[in-house]
Amino acid sequence: MSTVLSLRGPVSEFAKFLLDVAEKWQREWQRRRAFEADPDPSKPKFFITAAFPYPNSPLHLGHSRTYTITDVYARFKRMQGYNVLFPMGFHFTGTPILTMAEAIASGDRELIDLMVSVYDVPEHDLDKLKDPLSMARYFSEEAKKAMIEAGYSIDWRREFTTVDEEFKRFITWQFLRLREKGYIKQGTHPVGWCPVHSMPVGMHDTKGDAEPEIGEYTLILFRIEDEGAYLAAATLRPETVFGVTNMWVNPDTLYVKVRLGNKVVIVSERAAFKLRFQKDGVEVIGKLKGSELVGKVVVNPATGRRVPVLPAEFVDPDTATGVVMSVPAHAPYDYVALRELLESGKLSRIAPNVDASMLEPIPLIEVEGYSEVPARDVVEKHGIRSQRERNKLDEATKEVYSAEFRRGRMRRDLAKLLEFGVPAELKPYVEAPVVMDIAGKPVPEARERTKLWLEALGYADKMYEIMNRPVYCRCGTEIVVKVLKDQWFIDYGNSEWKESVLKAFESIRVVPPEIRQEFLKTVDWLHERAVARTRGLGTPLPWDKSWIIESLSDSTIYMAFYTVIHKIRKYGIHPSKLVPEFWDYVMLGKGDPEKLASKLGIPRDVLEDLRSEFDYWYPLDSRHSGRDLVPNHLTFFVYNHVALFPPDKWPKQIVVNGFVMLEGKKMSKSLRNILPLRRALRIYGPDTVRAAVLVSAELLQDADFSDAVARSVMTQLNKVVKHVENAVESTGDTERRETLADRWLDSRLAIHVKSVAQKLEELRIRAASIELLYEMEHDLEAYLDLRGGSIGPAYRRFVESWVKMLAPITPHIAEEMWQRLGHETLVSLEKWPEPPAYHPETIAAVYYLRLLIDDIKSIAKVIKTKPKKAIVVTAPRNWWRLFRAAAEFAGSREALRETIKAARELGLDAKRAQRVARRIVELVQRLDPEIVKDLLKVGELDEQRVLSQNADYIAAKAGLEEVVVLSMEEDARLHENLPDEARRKLEAVAPLRPAVILQ
């Protein structure tokens, strides 16, 4: 059993043929400059782009999905008479290329092997990957070749990369203007940080691609009695500070005294190291063992209560400050550690002044389904005995935490826990914040209030921590949180901007419509976003050249750049002349071209030409990408257009597609099951790959590429070739008689021409592809069947249109077939076919034949003896009144009544009228509504004629030797010669429902 991944060359003769045909037509398209698009005021324009690739590896099958969909749509629009521009560029901006080239240069065996054996990079090219820019150039050239070989109808004159000098000038303009509008801000932000590299690290920079999750601990400062220092407890649940019975430190850990703001605090040594990345002036001024802290007494800043410091081994010095406040009522760890300590009997030795009653859990939060001390409930439920049972404790903690967070409320009498030594008359003032803002409130609100209150008093601070710790940098160093100061942000949270973006979305067509909601929600929660990095390829921030504009930020309006770059080069305009005023004019029409011309030394008509080309193509009519770009790139793309361009230049449509799986599995580096696009094209031929990716899933679904689907597609393409050969050979055939079959095939074509166009317009490309490849072929087979194998005049008409309609999805074979049909034009540039005349009575007649054949077969199946002969008896022709009655009232309650009425008027007795009417009403209900419409249009069907002319066909299809067609009114003898049972069947004969008597 061969899998796709073991293949290298064409799988079959036919695949080889497809490949040869593809190369031939790719050369031809290039020679004739078929897809180079220039402004043409006589035609409506259609500007379409797909997200350009990031060239840190060759394109694989997954990438091809978006581009194939874009290309199909571009080709379809072209055939509909639009002047279509489909350009492509390459995104060099960013750091992954940098780190990857570094890794290759340093001889990373794993990566090198991936390149060679998974991605087909020849060993002799490896040297080219050792330098970032050279790598990007290498892979972008590879990608371009792949795109050409896949048959994408791209105008390559407009190709560029994001490190081209002209592009950098364009981005410079963009960012200057964004800043002027107040959308660029400077601020402070926590990031994952490698202390060794001194660089922010994201998921792709970590071992095992772990995304560092940054969380925020609240530090609460407990003053040590009789000392100036504070113990800095770290907690995720500051609202529980009211229930602290004691503090926990790890006795075996080294703690340090550090200066933090205007206080001296005690934290673990590791915590002090981390805090230096987050706070200014963190300075270690002393060290001590955890055990030295044990037994000291500290004061709870929230309640004034004095509580002892006790030892606990569960305290992890590497998590936050390594100091924990103990809330046994609501924290299972604290509850268990405390119980263990009490049961050990060591308390009196450790803290002689503390007795067990002081350590009783203090209930703070009421939550339905739990007692006053939820921690105890879950500890007992899980049967936890020791603080070493970490898994169980984590489970229990999660349980209490989430129950209390979601359903818990602070107790109303919280204030009674306050023990500040203040005079009674001052007490209300001291208690006010707690009574007003915290007591009785739901936990989330109380948490926020408690934090703010203690912060205001100077007893709380915050510390960021990696929540999924430990996360390691690729260099092996554990990542910490760094608070980056003076980082530049783009303010996607700006509310006016947001509103405009939401307004823009109202007029953007989002395909498929289901994804619109996701866009709106993205706009909803988007806020400031770092806009620049300290390293990587790209454009420096114009006003602070130490920063490089980050890759998702320099790729938001680049579609506009396609409209003019080829002419900037053609006119030989030096990048130094591409100043902001230049772009203001070209992109926005601002400024006086005369003055600009003399200032820049660019001829005025050149400037005007650039401006008018931009103005011709913009706005963008369709933007395509994978669904992963919805919450970032695609949304930013709308934001930036809204910020910089007037509404008539805002994008018109966004099309989003799912991914590609290989043989049912996600393609991934670790599974090494990535199929490089160029290899796939060689194995199956480009048309096969395109069609296989398209037929295997609807737009948003993940497509599953498999050898089986590819082969099935090839089979169908082979049939296309056969039919074209038939059509060509049959030209001048003597059999030119038009039959029912010809009218039927024309009608079917009329349906397909409209239906495929509609499906493509709606980007239901899978449905369109199935109709083109399978259903239309079935129609041709059915046609030949109806004609008993001979080829009539409708055949060629159908095949010609079919080849045209196939051109968007399988352009190469379509070109080849178009040529074989005797045309010298390119089918890619042909017009979408016009639908031929539609004959409702013929469609209905064939439908009627099939209905009858199915009926005969289904009866034959039940009666077990194999029949040889069928006698088919049709209803009298004037009974079609019954059909019309049933059809006109179809769906309504009156249908049956009206039909019975009509039957009575025809002279049927009550019982029979009811029987006949019921049959016809039931049938109409089951029928394809299109057929019902057709039949109503025609009024009636000459059943006698249809059946007798096709009696042989019916017999063949139903596996009978003979079919005799009779009419109710025709032959009285018939009735007499039949057995009783068969005669009873005649009682129920109705239009479209002839009696069938099998013998």
Added chain:
RNA sequence: GCGGGGGUGCCCGAGCCAGGUCAAAGGGGGCGGGCUGAGGACCCGCUGGCGUAGGCCUGCGUGGGUUCAAAUCCCACCCCCCGCACCA
């Protein structure tokens, strides 16, 4: 946790927004037949159950509800997938 999407026949997957045309498209697999020396190639048929006459029964995550009528609408529950930012 927040946000988005989804659970359909042996499998994959359409249908659901606009309820009846739905035992439910299409593909795969399986079974039978044809073709053939033979076939994993091609063509035809069948592929929920029952039925000696074109019919009946069950059925679209689970449980309720609305309706003459529900895979489709409403409510609750269970389960699955994806995204959550300085990264392309």
